[in-house]
Amino acid sequence: MSTQTEVLILGAGGAGMMCAIQAGKRGRKVILLDHARKVGGKILISGGGRCNFTNLGASPNQYVSNNPHFAKSALARFTPQDFIDLVNDHGIAYHEKKLGQQFCDGSAQQIVDLLMDECKSANAEFRLETRVNLIEPLSPERAPLRFKVFTSSGEFECESLVVATGGLSIPKIGATGFGYEVAKQFGLSLVDRAAALDGFVLNREDEIRFQGLAGLSFDSTIEVRGKIFREAILFTHAGLSGPATLQASLHWYPGDAVKVDLLPGLEVFEWFLQKKKSGNKSIVKNLLSELLPARLAERFCELHFPDPRPLPDVSEKELKSFCGVLKAWTFIPKETVGYSKAEVTRGGVDTQELSSKTLETKKVPGLYFIGEVVDVTGWLGGYNFQWAWASGAAAGAVV
Ligand SMILES: Cc1cc2nc3c(=O)[nH]c(=O)nc-3n(C[C@H](O)[C@H](O)[C@H](O)COP(=O)(O)OP(=O)(O)OC[C@H]3O[C@@H](n4cnc5c(N)ncnc54)[C@H](O)[C@@H]3O)c2cc1C
Structure with missing residues (x-):
């Protein structure tokens, strides 16, 4: 019946x-x-x-x-x-x-x-x-x-x-x-x-570049396919998570580049220039640590500004190019983490x-x-x- x-x-x-x-x-x-x-x-x-x-x-x-x-x-x-x-x-x-x-x-x-x-x-x-x-x-x-x-x-x-x-x-x-x-x-x-609403797994090169940063979180804006979110990004063992990453994953398709502004709302080149004009003699890595978690600042300097010098010895051209990376860190994730972690x-x-x-x-x-x-x-x-x-x-x- x-x-x-x-x-x-x-x-x-x-x-x-x-x-x-x-x-x-x-x-x-x-x-x-x-x-x-x-x-x-x-x-x-x-x-x-x-x-x-x-x-x-x-x-x-x-x-x-x-x-x-x-x-x-x-x-x-x-x-x-x-x-x-x-x-x-x-x-x-x-x-x-x-x-x-x-x-x-x-x-x-x-x-x-x-x-x-x-x-x-x-x-x-x-x-x-x-x-x-x-x-x-x-x-x-x-x-x-x-x-x-x-x-x-x-x-x-x-x-x-x-x-x-x-x-x-x-x-x-x-x-x-x-x-x-x-x-x-x-x-x-x-x-x-x-x-979707999932973390990103970094590609092999980026995984090596950013290893050891798991647990580190920072405010950001993240952009995929013209969609922009301002929230926190979190480094994990596999790659990136945190609300900004999850939002970006919803709009991401394999092969798409992801662009991150590590210092949203700050004209960081102008900020460095002001420091330079005021006679600040700190090395760039230490100055950047005032704005970002120290380990992250250190890693970005190792990757994109490897020669540690005091600010007066750094040209405006070099500073401008480095700040360009901080405002538009661009990478292509290998994949999202997958259904075991994704929210949707x-x-x-x-x-x-x-x-x-x-x-x-x-x-x-x-x-x-x-x-x-x-x-x-x-x-x-x-x-x-x-x-x-x-x-x-x-x-x-x-x-
Ligand atoms: C970790 C996590 C956190 C989340 N947090 C939020 C949040 O805070 N806010 C928010 O808006 N969204 C959140 N989401 C998303 C949200 O949970 C889902 O979008 C929402 O639950 C979908 O509702 P639904 O009823 O369509 O499906 P579900 O809630 O998935 O319900 C489907 C039901 O169907 C049953 N089912 C599946 N297959 C079969 C089958 N073959 N036979 C019989 N029954 C079956 C399941 O057991 C389940 O009970 C989260 C998701 C996850 C995974």
Whole structure:
């Protein structure tokens, strides 16, 4: 015997649960399936355990997609304030860390509890530790039922099937490419996937040049393909991490150069000239250590200014050329670290296949894709959860 339900949601992450809440509140019978033992695994590990659950400035401009307009409709209809209202209703204390980013004061578990409570009020049921084996479209005579789903917990028949299985990052907590396989099964096109919001692995030469700097962090502006972010960069054993690197990785494709200004907001050539004019006799490395972490200053001098001399012995031409390197350190990363560390997957189900209003597929009535599985990927800073909530709410209003 199959269990019949109006709405079957595959994946009980942020997007799936928000969809369940909205649909359940409309009186729809909803079941959520997930192969994990607990729901919301990614929420729990997000934001360093405090969940950066939205960003006050979220707008379509902070999302990468083949169709930059696609996210507009859903984002406009479920706003950061809508989620904050829920957070307030549940008495969860939160704060803005920086740049509009909203974090729980306590723990990310509070956001999972909020979603679970809301699902419960909406009478949505969960079937956890459930593996999906097969999805079959039902014949039109079975209308309004449209899909049969064979799982390790039995068979389900539903009117609306919502795929909310997320992207590929962090397989060890249950991420799979399942949603992409469903898209292929129904003949939907996919945009190439890549690990994003991720660190860079340096190429072999740069790895040797910068070895021994792991743990060192500095303020920067970073530029890839004309996108510029000002945040911190962190040297790691493999290469670079830190928020600026993660942001840059979202726009990076293999072979692209990355340009870093190590001293954002400072005309460093003018700064050195002033020192020179005022009779400063320090050697360049020591002066640069006033502006950058000492080991980093030392390394850049070894690489680009190897002859340590006091400032009066350094020509303006030499200084200008060295400052050029500091303001535009350019390198080509070997790769990103990969899905074991990346926060998201760029690419996914092609938005051309979906209605931007409802997230329903145009080719297969009753089949929906929401959340990270779709080719809409946000910047670091709460934007990806905002997309999960907004796309989940958009589908939840119609399924
Ligand atoms: C370390 C880390 C930190 C992050 N921090 C933030 C942050 O602070 N702010 C922010 O906005 N974003 C953050 N993100 C990104 C954010 O977590 C995701 O974009 C968001 O969770 C996507 O929601 P989703 O519901 O689409 O997918 P997911 O949350 O990934 O949910 C998908 C669900 O589907 C289930 N599933 C997968 N495959 C199957 C299958 N075959 N069968 C059954 N179930 C399946 C999974 O178990 C999971 O429960 C972070 C990501 C990571 C990895």
